[in-house]
Amino acid sequence: MSLKIDPWSAPKTLDYERLLKVFGIRPFKELIPLFTEKGIPLSLHMRRGIIFGHRDLDRIINAYSRGEKVAVLTGFMPSGRFHFGHKMTADQLIYYQRLGFKVFVALADAEAFAVRRLPRSEIVRIGIEEYVANLIALGLDAEKTVFYFQTNRGTPYYRLIQLFSGKVTMSEMEAIYGDLTPGKVMAAFTQASDILHVELPEYGGYKHVVVPVGADQDPHLRLARDLADRMKGVVDLLPPASTYHTLIPGLDGAKMSSSRPDYTIFLTDPPELARRKLMAALTGGRPTAEEQRRLGGMPDKCVVFQLYRYHLVPDDETLRAIREECETGRILCGPCKRRAADMLVEFLRDHQEKLKSAVEVARRVVEPPSF
């Protein structure tokens, strides 16, 4: 579509401007005074500008500080392996959970079946052992989180899907999704129900819901917001709030994705394999060591620095020091990569140790569909 957002651009580019201007997303930084006033800590991704935009998050924060019920919701399509792109969403869920938000995680098994054409048993296995288990190992509290498969969510959730279908035209669907298949039509309404059903009393009546997404996912949020509006008189739904983040790039600077395993670090990669992948990553280095010592490296163009920034370095002061070392030319890419690789290997070893028991927990807390 003409206004297609490129999710891989940095927030400084034209597309970011477009999101803010054309789609009415507000800059996240406008909310920082509100967080400060309410005494709510910012998340790592908020502090670092990775979460750059939002819709209605102020409403959610105000409701939260009044002690009202608030929730955060996301969905994963169980069709590949859990990687550092997914981890970023996980980190956001954990942040909100620790503030006291209710967490809902949809496993988009219907979509994986209809659109990706995977076998059902494989979808269910991946959903539990790959997605839910990794989320738990990362620190999501399994007992306080609602994990569900889309095909296993109960009648009122499906009623929304059915009723939504009368409220949208084919042209509106095509504007959002391009070429349509019956599976995509179904997936669109199912996703809208994922976002909105938690407002129903049957699912806890969470009227204040935030959905953290990449900028490319905004069309889904706009559909959900429109549907909330169009259901007036049928069922009372508030439009969801959302936040928008830039996506961590793959190791070659292009997309991080399960379908590009050489450029994607999975949380179940053997640590030494992950080290080798990282050592081959694109950096923001100069053509020669001499030049780099003189001019400094370019961390904002460096995939390794993005790994530090998104994931490996929780402490802001340490991250600032790494940036300075790079920009002043005090460290070259080789040793910097080795340091990142050491951090990565340590993270993966620790995570994979936690994952062993997390798989057992995941099998216990998620109800698999009967077929």
Add this chain to the structure above:
Amino acid sequence: MSLKIDPWSAPKTLDYERLLKVFGIRPFKELIPLFTEKGIPLSLHMRRGIIFGHRDLDRIINAYSRGEKVAVLTGFMPSGRFHFGHKMTADQLIYYQRLGFKVFVALADAEAFAVRRLPRSEIVRIGIEEYVANLIALGLDAEKTVFYFQTNRGTPYYRLIQLFSGKVTMSEMEAIYGDLTPGKVMAAFTQASDILHVELPEYGGYKHVVVPVGADQDPHLRLARDLADRMKGVVDLLPPASTYHTLIPGLDGAKMSSSRPDYTIFLTDPPELARRKLMAALTGGRPTAEEQRRLGGMPDKCVVFQLYRYHLVPDDETLRAIREECETGRILCGPCKRRAADMLVEFLRDHQEKLKSAVEVARRVVEPPSF
């Protein structure tokens, strides 16, 4: 579509040939020896050639005579008033129920909302007070029948809808439904699940299901049969059996429909209004009384005779005598209509008396959706 079946043609016309030749529907009369052999009485509509075709009904009859579980299913869109066209389907359900078949009645509230855009509360009221109540008053045993709203049917039913959506292309849908809307896409899969979900263990595991429909409904049956086939390896579904009937014409010889109230007799019409409608009906009479006495009337072109044949005269010998009186010119259209009107008025008075308590029963046995 090019092979569109005209449901209003008599079974002798070209379209009937087409159904049998192009779509592989079998003539019903081929099954009469099987019914005789198994000692199963034919229904009024079977005996009179109104049910003219079938698919796989022999499989259902054989399963029935082996003592296996068998079911009959139909759906009504709760968007108008219950008329004599609906009664014909009701009569078939009652016939199968008295043989011992399990009866399922879907109330297509999702479709009424998405396609007809009626308010939800009105849809639910019509479903219960108009459709279910009339079915019960006609003799369907409320305690032995499963009546359900499409938006209230539970998770495995919806899972089928979601999974089906990955198994059909947009072109296939368009070939069946013409111009698509999201609501029609949803309605198509929902109807397929209506037909197939009763095979799931969660709904009784009825693997032998017959769906009695008008010839115009065959595209839905073909979709359901294809889907049963394409779900192999996911869930085990047998294709549904079906029977095909000609439709009773409206009082002007065209379509009987809620949207044409002057030409449609509703089961809740005040009896004297129904009498007036019938007295204005198209008959198979000749231009003059003299001619009619000489040449006889044409009962096969007469809407009043069709009312006798489909509904008012259960006894075959009586019906034969009426035909003979007409064809030999012994009775003219005026007195014949008055006789039919008397029968109709008597039927309606009796039915409407039963309807009073049936509405109460309907409210008790059907669970309305919560929104």
